[in-house]
Amino acid sequence: MPVSVVVGGQFGSEGKGKVALELARRSKESHVIVVRVGGSNSGHTGYTKDKRKYALRQLPAGCIDRNVDVVFPAGSYIDVNILLEEIELLQYPKDRIFISPYARIISDEHKLWEAGSKLGRDIGSTGSGVGAAVLASVARGAQNFPLSSLDAQHCETLSAFVCDTSERLRKWLSKGSRVIIEGSQGFGLSLLEGGYWPKATSRSTTAAAALSEAGLSPLDVDEVVMVLRSYPIRVAGESGPLFGETTWEEIARRKGSDLDLREYTTVTKKLRRVGVFDVKQVKHALDVNKPNILVMNHLDYIGKSHDLDNTESELSKFIVKTQDMLGQSINFFGFSPFDIFSANKIFV
Known part of the structure; x- marks a missing residue:
């Protein structure tokens, strides 16, 4: 069956959207x-074909062209106000949005509980109310x-x-039809397998x-796509261990650039x-997700796309070394928010 699952292999912000x-394109x-x-505790960013940026928290970035059906299944958590704002922002056709009756609603009560929990301080939580909504659902009215x-x-x-989204799917x-499941956050934040609990989602x-x-x-899936980035990130504060933590200035220095590379979180800024x-x-x-497609984004932090043709460039050496250590080829390369390369072909 034609189902693609897109997941992040690090701590989110790998470019899954x-x-x-x-x-989809x-x-x-x-x-x-x-x-x-x-x-709504993570942002998914995408650009229209004329390079207008949309950073979305409820609607998937995969819908930015406004030509796909959008499904919020039972395993989704919806902040109603944010969803309606994004529908208005994109002028999305409302007859192309489908929500499971069992999708959970994030309330002001959930956000207030998280604010009082100090999770933002202790684990770097965005305080969006998702965790509280999960807890409330599992509590089952206790x-x-x-x-x-x-x-x-x-x-x-x-x-x-x-509507019954399972039946419709x-x-x-x-x-x-092609179904694309747009995952959120990254493997290192996973509650069960990520290995960083309690610094997890x-x-x-x-x-x-x-x-x-x-x-x-599982029998529906023909494509598992894992997205990586050259320099992984975690959110600000006490969000947990980060291997080889460095600075944005140091990354720019290694590249020989004086550009400001600093990144800010979509939700908390x-x-x-x-x-x-x-x-x-x-x-x-890789062991847990077993992807058949790997995408590496943010390669512009190491070099430029034309460096792929130079086997002695720092970029080529990084890619070869990474593939050797992972034991798996990287299928697509990303150098900007707009495109990915594969076998010398660019998809725009």
């Missing part, structure tokens, strides 16, 4: 559906738990979007988990921490 958008199938799992849980079928504001797949962020949240079968490529972590991510 750009990749999901690229998969070059799909051989005429009908494409993008499934957004997770919640009398001694302080938070309530609401699903989409009981949220009047979303009533026009609610199955019908689309039976007709040969509130969900599992693997390909298998994304598929489960989407309500689909704080300066990201940055480290060097951690082969051990990525190999663990």
Whole structure:
């Protein structure tokens, strides 16, 4: 079955949104559906073909061209106000948005609880309410738990979007449509397998988990795409260990550039921490996710695309060394927010 699962292999911000958008644009199938799992605690960035930037927290970046169906399955967490704002921002066709009745709603109550929990200080949480919404859902109305849980079928504001998304996805797949599951965050943040608990997010962020949240079968998948970046990041504050932590200024110095490379988080607008490529972590991510496609973004932090033709360049040496240590080829290279290279061909 034509299902692509896009996941991050580090700590998020690897460029999954750009990749999901690229998969949608070059799909051989005429009908494409993008499934957004997770919640509003991470930003997904993509650019239109005329290079207008959209940083989205609810809608998937894979929908920026406004020509795909968008599904929020049972394993999604929805901040209603953010979703409606993004629908308005993109002027997205409302008849192309489908929400499972079992998708959970993030409330002001959840955000307030997180603000009082000090998770933002202790683990670098964005405080978006997703973790509290997960807790409330798992508590199942327990009398001694302080938070309530609401699903989409009981949220009047979303009533026009609610349908049986599992049934709809199955019908689309039976007709040969392409489904792209746009995962959120990265493997190192995964609650179960990432290895950094409690400095983790509130969900599992693997390909298998994304598929489960989407309500689909492992037998549906023909493509697992793992996205990496040359220099991994973590969010600001006490967000957990980061191998070979360095500075943005040092990365620019190594490249021989005086450009300001500093990155800021989409949700909290704080300066990201940055480290060097951690082969051990990525190999663990490869073992758990078993991707058949690897994408490496942010290679412009090491060199330029034309350096790929020079086997003696720092860029070529980095790619060869990385592939050798991972034991797997990198299929696509990214040097900007707009495109990826494969076998000397650029997809725009």
